[in-house]
Amino acid sequence: MMMMLRRTMVRGVVLGSMGLMAGMTQETEHASEVLMLQKHFENKRDEFNALHKKEENDVEMNGTWLMKSEPSFPHVLVISPQDIPQEFTIKLLRGGIEIPLDSVVPLENSFTSLTSLWIAIVRKLRTLQFLMESNLRHDLYEQRLLQHQLDLLTRLLQQDQQRSSDKTIPYFYFQSPRSYIQELPIDQQSIMKQWAQAITSQKLGKLVVNEFANHLFLAHVVWITSSSEAIFEFVLQGKNNANQDVCLLVRPQSEIVDNTTALEKLQILASKFDFEFSDEDSERITSLLGNWWADLYSFCSRVAMLEDSSLSLKVDTVCTQFYDEAKAMLLSYLNMTDQILPTDRKNKIDLLEKWSALQIACGLSNDSAQVLANPQALIKLKDSPYEEARLVLSAFAASGVTGERKFFDLFTSDFATLQPESTVAVGVVPCEAVDIVRGCRVIPRPILKSVFRELWSDDAMWTKVHGLQQELDLKDLKEQVRNYESEIEIAHRAYLKKKQQYEQAWDAFDDAEQAKYTAELYLEELKINAQRDHAQRLKSIYEK
Incomplete structure (x- = not known):
């Protein structure tokens, strides 16, 4: 009892002290932190103005794309795995002043002066205050701290907008990977999403400070994500995600943003990692990985980790690793362990649907495949226009909702990516899955396309797969004949x-x-006799 009383007294003293300290320092602290943010934002604006002045005569910089309109909703910008991310964001987000979200949340400061040291001390006191007010619950403390930091940003943006009457001044935009917000606890996700909605729209809610209530559309918010992550969040999770927020999903065509070749991308990476690839090595790498930045970057990262061997030997080692991993991934996706076909009916059907989808996506389907022996030998392997998403989806039509899930697994497993047919596809999410697919083509990942083509061209594997198709067709035919005979018997x-x-x-x-x-x-x-004769002819197909 005495121990509990002592704890209560200590806590009361601490809270009282913290309350007094907070009352004494709150205005100074807020003013100091806002001033620190203001200086950070002004530096960003100066950097932007200096860069913009150099490029003001550049015709390509005249269009500002996403930043040329006033904020409305947060943007979810999908970066294709083919493209260089830096090129992607520079071109699409030009015309706005970038503020990396992690540079202001949490707000850090270096101890360069007595003022900055004082701010750091006050922050420590405030941290203790928030912790005690949250009843020593870490989750509530983190929520309180995040809300405080976002309120400071909102206050600064409102003050900045009030000071400026020039409507031509570019907007700030906060940029961060979408994964950042997904990794937060649910309650903090809600706070962050509400804040992003608030500063991009008229509905500021609790974030409005009375004297700034007439100042709206404070800044843009841009979440950067990949195609696979976007499909997972907005399609596979979809309506099951209780913590959704309305965003504009922006998906540009790959070549519109980044038209560099595979060799040019490899040269950029070679310069970054200080490699000097031979022509032979460059040819081998680009032939294996194609014009796919994500794979090229991963390849060079692996090469950089290897030691005690020549560069050509490292290239040989990593090429082998990539090929083996891609083949293992493909066989696992097809439910083929050690190239052995599955034995149960469910996995057999699953394999055939996925095989058919990959055939279509890789441009290997052919109408003659149903009537010719080894038709793959008659099809010239060449790059063809990417297939429409609806054609690939049709391979899973027989499985209904389950088939739709299998279709999207192609993208979440990084076997392929969706590319819009229009220059830039902009839509509102959350939305129906069909809206994500509509007007898109399927681009297979080059290394998976190469591995599948090799598997598809193997006569033994081709015979196995099509033998499996015939086996299932015969079983289906037998079942249909049995049902037909039952109907005939009922009629008789x-x-x-x-x-x-x-x-x-x-x-x-x-x-x-x-x-x-x-x-x-x-x-x-x-x-009835005619139906019996027909049933007998059908049975003769598989009784030979």
Whole structure:
């Protein structure tokens, strides 16, 4: 009892002291932190103005794309795995002043002066205050601290907008990976999403400070994500995600933003990692990985980690690793362990659907495949226009909702990416899955495309897969014939019952009725016999 009383007294003293300290320092602290943020923002604006002045005569810089309009909703910008991310964001977000979100939340300061040291001390005191007010619950403390930091940003943006009457001044935009917000606890996710919605729209809610209530559309918010992450969040999680927020999903065409070749990308990476690839090494790397920045970057990162060997030997080692991993990934996706086909019906159907989808996506489907032996030998392997997403989706049509999930697994597993047919596809999320797919083509990942083509071109594997298709077709045919024979038997029993009823009442019929019923029974018997003959012919297909 005494211990509890002592703890209560200590806590009361601490809270009282913290409350007094907070009251004494709150205005100074807020003013100092806002001034620190203001200086940071002014530096960013000066950097932007200096860069913009150098490029003001550059025709390509005249369009500002996403930043040329006033804020409305947060943007979710999808970066294709083919593109260089830096090129992507520089071109699409030009015209706005970038503020990396992690540079202001949490707000850090270096101890360069007594003022900055004082701010750091006050922050420590405030941290203790928030912790005690949260009843020593770490989750509530983190929420309180995040809300405080975002309120400071909002205050600064409102003050900045109030000071400026020039409508041509570019907007600030806060940029961060979408994964940052997804990794936060649920309650902090809600706070961050509400703040992003608030500063981009008129609905500022609790964030409005009365004297700034007429100042709206404070800044842009841009979440950067990949195609696979976007599909996972907005399609596979979709409506099951209780913590959704309305955003503009922006998906530009790859070549519109980044038209560099695979060799040019490799040269950029070679310069970054200080490599000097030979022509032979460059040819081998680009032939294997294609014009796919994500794979090229991962490849060079792995090469940089290897030691005690020549660069060509490192390239050889990593090429082998990439190929083996891609092949293992593909066989796992197809449910083929050690290239052995599955034995249960469910996995057999799954394999055939995925095989068909990959054929279409890789441009290997052919109408003659149903009637010719080894038709893959007749198809010239060449790059063809990317297939429409609806054609690839049709390979899973028989599986219904499950098939739709399998289709999107192609993208979340990084086997392929979706690319819009329009220059830039802009849509509102959350939305229906069909809206994500509509007007898009499927671009297979080059290394997976190469591995699948090799697997597809193997006569033994081709024979196995198409033998599996024939096996399932025969089983389906047998099942259909059995059902057909059951229907014939039911019809025959009904015929016999009707015939018996007519025979019992035959003497009561006049000549016209007897002729009518005789013809009716004859036609039904003829129909049943014809159906039996048809069923027998169907059975002869698989009884040979």
